[in-house]
Amino acid sequence: MFETLSRGFRQARNRLAGLTELTEQNIETALREVRLSLLEADVEIGVVKAFLSRVKEKALGRTLEVKVKHGGETHEVSASDHFIKICHDELEAMMAHEGQEIVWAQSGATGIMVVGLQGSGKTTSCAKLARYLDKEGKKPLLVAADMQRPAAVEQLKVLGDQLKIPVFNIPGASPVEICAAAREHAKKQGRDVIIYDTAGRLAIDEPLMKELADIKSRTKPDNIFLVVDAMIGQDAVKTARSFHDRLDISGVIVTKLDGDARGGAALSIKEVTGAPVLFTGLGETTDKFEPFRADGMASRILGMGDVVGLMQDF
Amino acid sequence: SKVREKEGFFGRLRSLLTGKKELDPSIVEQLEDVLLTSDVGVKTTEVLLSAIRESLSRQELADDEKVWEALRAQAARILHVSGGGGLRLDSSPTVVMVVGVNGAGKTTTIGKLATQLKSEGKTVVLAAGDTFRAAAVQQLAVWGKRVGCEVVRGKDGANPGAVLFDAIQKAKEIGADVVLADTAGRLHTKTNLMDELTKVARTMTKALDGAPHETLLVLDATNGQNALQQAAMFKEVLPLTGIVLTKLDGTAKGGVILGVTAEQGVPVRYIGIGERAEDLREFDADEFVEAMLGRPSKAEEAAA
Ligand SMILES: Nc1nc2c(ncn2[C@@H]2O[C@H](COP(=O)(O)OP(=O)(O)OP(=O)(O)O)[C@@H](O)[C@H]2O)c(=O)[nH]1
Numbered sequence: 197m198f199e200t201l202s203r204g205f206r207q208a209r210n211r212l213a214g215l216t217e218l219t220e221q222n223i224e225t226a227l228r229e230v231r232l233s234l235l236e237a238d239v240e241i242g243v244v245k246a247f248l249s250r251v252k253e254k255a256l257g258r259t260l261e262v263k264v265k266h267g268g269e270t271h272e273v274s275a276s277d278h279f280i281k282i283c284h285d286e287l288e289a290m291m292a293h294e295g296q297e298i299v300w301a302q303s304g305a306t307g308i309m310v311v312g313l314q315g316s317g318k319t320t321s322c323a324k325l326a327r328y329l330d331k332e333g334k335k336p337l338l339v340a341a342d343m344q345r346p347a348a349v350e351q352l353k354v355l356g357d358q359l360k361i362p363v364f365n366i367p368g369a370s371p372v373e374i375c376a377a378a379r380e381h382a383k384k385q386g387r388d389v390i391i392y393d394t395a396g397r398l399a400i401d402e403p404l405m406k407e408l409a410d411i412k413s414r415t416k417p418d419n420i421f422l423v424v425d426a427m428i429g430q431d432a433v434k435t436a437r438s439f440h441d442r443l444d445i446s447g448v449i450v451t452k453l454d455g456d457a458r459g460g461a462a463l464s465i466k467e468v469t470g471a472p473v474l475f476t477g478l479g480e481t482t483d484k485f486e487p488f489r490a491d492g493m494a495s496r497i498l499g500m501g502d503v504v505g506l507m508q509d510f
Numbered sequence: 511s512k513v514r515e516k517e518g519f520f521g522r523l524r525s526l527l528t529g530k531k532e533l534d535p536s537i538v539e540q541l542e543d544v545l546l547t548s549d550v551g552v553k554t555t556e557v558l559l560s561a562i563r564e565s566l567s568r569q570e571l572a573d574d575e576k577v578w579e580a581l582r583a584q585a586a587r588i589l590h591v592s593g594g595g596g597l598r599l600d601s602s603p604t605v606v607m608v609v610g611v612n613g614a615g616k617t618t619t620i621g622k623l624a625t626q627l628k629s630e631g632k633t634v635v636l637a638a639g640d641t642f643r644a645a646a647v648q649q650l651a652v653w654g655k656r657v658g659c660e661v662v663r664g665k666d667g668a669n670p671g672a673v674l675f676d677a678i679q680k681a682k683e684i685g686a687d688v689v690l691a692d693t694a695g696r697l698h699t700k701t702n703l704m705d706e707l708t709k710v711a712r713t714m715t716k717a718l719d720g721a722p723h724e725t726l727l728v729l730d731a732t733n734g735q736n737a738l739q740q741a742a743m744f745k746e747v748l749p750l751t752g753i754v755l756t757k758l759d760g761t762a763k764g765g766v767i768l769g770v771t772a773e774q775g776v777p778v779r780y781i782g783i784g785e786r787a788e789d790l791r792e793f794d795a796d797e798f799v800e801a802m803l804g805r806p807s808k809a810e811e812a813a814a
Pocket residue numbers: 312313314315316317318319320321342345348394395396397423451452453454455476477478479480484612613643695697
């Protein structure tokens with residue numbers, strides 16, 4: 197599916213075909229193609245530069261194996277295959293995350309605050325997360341704290357009803373009041389995870405960013421997830437940085453990966469904020485939700501899963 | 511290194527411009543940085559930079575001001591596509607279909623358009639053609655109430671074509687001027703959902719000859735290069751008459767729209783600059799270019 201999109205990497209590979217060694221000279225051209233490809237994948241410019249310099253450092257001075265065994269057969273491997281493998285591994289390393297996705301509260305209910313730009317997929321992701329946790333035996337409570345967008349509360353209620361997961365809201369109250377009251381409500385109802393759905397907002401909208409900071413200080417959530425649309429462009433970094441500066445986000449959910457967006461934001465945001473991508477949204481229905489896999493994402497950005505698979509074995 | 515400067519795409523651009531000794535290489539870098547960080551994309555950046563080279567004389571190439579001016583002129587040229595301007599209400603009722611990927615701003619744009627039309631004294635019918643997303647109908651209903659116009663809705667999960675058919679019938683009955691038809695968000699890669707749009711449009715034609723008269727694609731300005739695919743695929747299934755570029759009130763520049771207009775020849779008709787009813791403007795190419803490519807001030811340069 198990503199064949200046409202990975203043109204840059206394929207060209208890089210072709211340029212290195214037949215070589216048995218990676219040198220300063222022969223990787224220059226390849227690196228340039230990689231640069232173009234990453235820019236087309238919407239990886240932020242600064243991140244592209246950092247990536248290239250790391251790959252270059254790793255690539256030079258490598259002794260290359262020219263044959264590998266894969267599935268019982270021996271294959272010829274060119275310098276270009278090595279180069280792709282290095283790119284893939286570096287991408288993966290830049291996005292990798294160790295440990296659990298969710299930080300659990302020492303005592304009481306675990307709080308998960310969900311924030312992001314307008315239309316990025318927060319409300320849907322809250323419902324997906326609730327379903328995911330419900331399946332793991334948790335008892336989540338959804339909190340509708342978007343009092344701004346028309347019918348935002350109804351939207352979460354419909355999703356909660358579908359999933360048979362309770363949704364908390366106080367008509368007419370402020371988002372901060374609602375979130376603060378939700379903790380008490382969860383305690384009474386014996387819910388052990390509280391998921392706060394907040395209104396979409398721009399990072400430059402000072403009053404609304406302050407509202408988030410207030411919600412954070414009132415509810416002391418154990419997790420703050422930034423929801424990012426996979427189609428986002430160069431603005432991903434500015435946005436992520438602003439949300440991070442203000443809220444110290446703990447993780448990222450990348451949505452709408454069921455389309456053909458390359459999703460370069462996944463790389464950029466981790467690099468800039470240090471907050472790892474934890475989950476991915478892969479469709480509109482609440483079951484289309486998966487923990488993030490860095491190797492899958494690296495392959496998506498590279499579009500060269502075949503080569504990478506081959507190189508995995510040695 | 512020398513090799514890097516001389517080969518490849520960026521190297522080529524650099525030598526195109528820097529080869530003429532009078533141009534400061536740093537300006538090329540500046541232009542590239544501004545264009546790429548604005549989501550203009552590699553391909554259109556290349557097009558723009560070579561257009562600058564073509565349009566300027568050797569002497570002018572040495573002049574920073576001239577170079578930036580030329581860049582703005584080239585960008586504006588791409589954006590001046592015929593068929594721009596506000597909605598054309600030639601037919602009564604005029605049916606406007608609004609489409610786009612999930613969360614782009616379709617429903618909100620309809621609310622804003624309805625507000626404008628109402629203030630011009632038009633009678634508007636809103637058609638709740640998104641029968642799929644949770645509470646999408648209620649969202650449109652809130653807008654209908656705000657604006658004070660009729661909302662035609664079906665049951666949840668109803669056939670969207672049937673709802674839009676009914677809405678057009680209703681508009682004819684009450685002599686409304688405009689029908690604004692909301693549709694469910696869909697990713698352009700979902701063939702079945704894209705086919706559904708074609709069918710829905712056909713149903714609208716059955717309700718009223720020539721409908722939909724306007725088909726607007728809503729694009730989110732925070733999107734990067736994927737917007738190119740969105741525009742291409744939506745245009746494949748529908749005769750788009752315009753684009754609405756939303757969320758320009760943020761820090762995203764929406765530069766991908768240059769590539770979109772260059773490739774599809776569909777004019778940008780409106781921009782969205784906020785969530786409120788009044789946050790919609792007719793698109794102005796020169797203004798847009800100024801906002802995107804206004805030369806970085808000395809202060810900004812120092813900060814960078
Ligand atoms: N295809 C696809 N659509 C998604 C995904 N996640 C969310 N959506 C859709 O994207 C649109 C916006 O999602 P919401 O959950 O309403 O986004 P939001 O961030 O809560 O939006 P606001 O509250 O208005 O800021 C809806 O049409 C969702 O169905 C996903 O992973 N894939």
